[in-house]
Amino acid sequence: MKNIEYWEKILKNPPNSYKKWFEKEKKYLQKNITKNSKVLEVGCGEGRSLKDILPLTKNITGIDYDKKAVNDAKKNFKDFPKIKILKADAHKLPFKNKSFDFVICMTTFANFGNKKYIVLKEMNRVLKDKGFIIISVFSEDALKERMKVYKKHKVKIKKINNGKVIFDKSEKMLDYISEQFSKNELKKIFNKTNLKIIEIKKIGIAYICKLKK
Numbered sequence: 001m002k003n004i005e006y007w008e009k010i011l012k013n014p015p016n017s018y019k020k021w022f023e024k025e026k027k028y029l030q031k032n033i034t035k036n037s038k039v040l041e042v043g044c045g046e047g048r049s050l051k052d053i054l055p056l057t058k059n060i061t062g063i064d065y066d067k068k069a070v071n072d073a074k075k076n077f078k079d080f081p082k083i084k085i086l087k088a089d090a091h092k093l094p095f096k097n098k099s100f101d102f103v104i105c106m107t108t109f110a111n112f113g114n115k116k117y118i119v120l121k122e123m124n125r126v127l128k129d130k131g132f133i134i135i136s137v138f139s140e141d142a143l144k145e146r147m148k149v150y151k152k153h154k155v156k157i158k159k160i161n162n163g164k165v166i167f168d169k170s171e172k173m174l175d176y177i178s179e180q181f182s183k184n185e186l187k188k189i190f191n192k193t194n195l196k197i198i199e200i201k202k203i204g205i206a207y208i209c210k211l212k213k
């Protein structure tokens with residue numbers, strides 16, 4: 001199963017722990033995104049979080065490297081011609097330096113593996129000087145809930161090491177890794193990329209992180 005197929009199945013009927021997390025993400029985004037600001041989502045999937053910020057801005061771009069995700073997001077936003085959905089890789093964002101007021105990355109940060117540093121550098125590059133990055137990602141307490149979901153959707157797992165789940169190659173996924181992080185691990189990662197941490201806040205089974213240049 002491809003990541004996006006599995007993710008869309010979860011979104012149709014999320015367990016309570018995921019529902020609570022998504023609700024808190026939505027509140028956070030609606031409180032933090034400025035009206036009419038220019039927003040990029042990296043790894044937007046079918047556009048779950050972009051829908052959450054529609055009341056605030058339509059100046060939205062979503063990128064995803066999966067064709068199905070891009071097609072589904074385009075369908076979901078067909079009534080909003082200003083919203084751009086592009087097929088692109090987070091490792092090489094097709095935008096000029098300092099293009100966006102907000103770069104958000106909801107749940108996808110778990111999937112970048114060793115490339116997470118390149119992705120953060122890219123997010124920072126396309127962020128305006130006074131802009132903010134918002135990332136949400138599984139916390140160190142998420143594994144039990146994640147495992148229930150993998151089991152329910154019969155996702156084949158090769159190994160699990162300290163909350164890092166490696167999927168079996170037979171799954172035909174685009175990204176074979178899903179990680180979770182402690183607050184300290186996140187701090188270390190962000191410090192390495194010279195991003196300034198505004199806050200790292202626990203929201204249910206995840207952390208939501210607000211960063212700036």
Ligand SMILES: C[S@@+](CC[C@H](N)C(=O)[O-])C[C@H]1O[C@@H](n2cnc3c(N)ncnc32)[C@H](O)[C@@H]1O
Nearest residue numbers: 043044045048064065066069089090106107108
């Ligand atoms: C777990 S889903 C999250 C989707 C959406 N942000 C949400 O929260 O509902 C992860 C998405 O990120 C995309 N993705 C993973 N790695 C990527 C990369 N390197 N470049 C672009 N998209 C990526 C996947 O294709 C998938 O659609």
